[in-house]
Amino acid sequence: MGMYTELLLNAKLVSDVPTDVLAVFEHLFNGGAQPAALPDHPFFRADRWNLIGRCSSHYFQPHSTSNMRFNDTAQQWFILSRSDLKNYEDEIDLFMQWAMPYLDESEGQFVAYSRYEEDNEPKLYFKPQQAVQ
DSSP states (O other): OOOOEEEEEEEEBOTTOOHHHHHHHHHHHHOOOOOSSOOSSGGGGSTTGGGTTTOOOTTSOSSOEEEEEEETTTTEEEEEEEEEEOOTTOHHHHHHHHHGGGBOOOTTOEEEEEEETTOSSOEEEEOOOOOOO
């Protein structure tokens, strides 16, 4: 049957998020259609990539909750999502690697956690430091 891993994401998107990337976020967190063309990233080669933001089990909350809204005052998209899935191909880590460049958070800022159903402590995700040019 396999075990479940929960993902909680609370972040805002960069103001200049590319249209094709925004379409993926809309699909995952806002019920949008799956984009015809997907980015070239290992996340999109994982079998369960499109369950992020929409899948759930009874090991955590029995339903996923995702809210992606554009805030007119901030002129930015905000995402708050809780979901869980069988993370067989490290879909959660792959998603976080793909998404990080599009999250408008300060370096070192907490943006998400994942929690495997048999673990007592979550894995925390922070916005990484940018490489100095």
